Amino acid sequence: METSNFLQNGNIPKDTNNSGCNRMNLCTLALLILVVVPLLIVCFLCLHSQSPEICWAHATSPSEHRDHDIIWKWNLTDCSSFVRNGSDQKLEILQSGMYFIYAQVTRIKKIESYFTMLLYKDENIVLNQMTGTNTGENTASINFGRPYFLSKGEKLFCKVNDGLEHILTENLTYWGLYKM
Known part of the structure; x- marks a missing residue:
């Protein structure tokens, strides 16, 4: 049992x-x-x-100086420790890192040749070159944007091959960067 x-x-x-x-x-x-x-x-x-500080540097309203040098109107937001605009109109990198660089150029007159904007890192290093068409249209734009690793001390600046005579210098021609 x-x-x-x-x-x-x-x-x-x-x-x-x-x-x-x-x-x-x-x-x-x-x-x-x-x-x-x-x-x-x-x-x-x-x-x-720890809200991240986002540096954004944006240049508009280009005007031509000597030798096709361009004077830009800069707006730098939270950039005091990342970049600064030097008296030579070159954007100096103060902290190494990844930066997203962008630019746009808008042509407003019909021209015979191509128009080109060159983004330089220091004097002789071309970071990017944008070339627009010489089509029969009265306006045309070129633009780009991509990330770059930039080192402390490097200086960036832009040039346009034919000066600003054929370029819209208001809100449709600009360049800048932000820290990623």
Whole structure:
């Protein structure tokens, strides 16, 4: 008879005490509440308080100076530690890193030759060259944008091959960068 009683009730003794398992679950829960949750809160507060400074430098309203040098009207937003506009109209990189550089040139008159905007890094290194068509249309635009790794101390500037005589110098001709 005893055998059938054992089979009916399974092999679990009736006097089993599960309090050890319950204490372990409570200890794990207490550990989570006392250690992990405060750690997550501290991490969230630290990351939340460090809003990233986004440097954006944007040049518009070009005017021509000597030797086809272009004088730009600069708007630098949160850039004091990343870039600065020098007195020579060159944008100097103050902190090495990835920068997204963009530019657009809009031609407003029909011309015989192609028009080109050159983006230079220092004096003799061309970062990008954009060439527009000489089609029969009265207006045409060229533009580009892409990331570059720039090193501290490098200087950027733009030139247009035919001066600004045929270029719209208001809001449709510009260049700039922002720190990625």
